[in-house]
Amino acid sequence: MKTFKIATYNVNSVRSRLHVIIPWLNENRPDVLCMQETKVEDGKFPRTEFENAGYQVSFSGGKKDNGVAIASLAEPAELTCGFEDDPPDRDRLIRAKFSGITVINTYVPQGYKMDSPRFEHKLKWYARFRKYLEDNFSPKDPLIWCGDLNVAPESIDVHNPKRLLGHVDFNPVVWEAFANIKEWGLVDVFRKHHPGEPNQYTFFDYRIPGTVERGLGWRVDHILATPGLARKSRDCRIDMKPRLMEKSSDHTVLIAEFKL
């Protein structure tokens, strides 16, 4: 019996977060670490720092915004970037296969405001992702979708549902778009292990003073798995340590373990 440990972390610039990421990898040794908002073009990605820690790293990013990467102990198979390996989506989706498990790491468009074209683009992105799953995979395949998905799916996933209702990450329209993807055949692995548990957040806005102490969080980072694989999950938890170490990073690390 083999274990598979996977984590996801919105790093808000991989280069300025290396002093958090590399020690975290050395302490936790996940098989796979998915990163979002690397904010670096491929030619300048700090590959050597990962390799010195014993990790291979695959990345797809542009100059300034977005950017995704996967660090892994093993060699990635079937590596692709973007929906069709074409720009301009390359900096939000990266996919690879490890131990027979397809891992899709995404940074979903945030959407700015509900009445903006960027929110329309966000909705189209979710619809395109659903079609991407349909076209390329079966819910019977062992598959993980993880990353900063920019959606808090339920009231317990935000600290103040009344006030935050209508935010681009917390409204009926985005819930519907997200539910439509889950309906294809994905299980929220964190919720499986923490059903109905409130105050479990992966994001705390660093612009708000005392945001962690005051519990002003959101659960917008996720690890989802196809049902067969989800049955093999043994744990899924939020690691606050990287968030507490860092003033200028909002996100925690979400980590899941599977017994294959």
Place this chain on the structure above:
DNA sequence: ATGGTGGCACCGCCA
């Protein structure tokens, strides 16, 4: 309480 700050690149935008 409808703000705040930090990252990257550019002369502001994004979160």
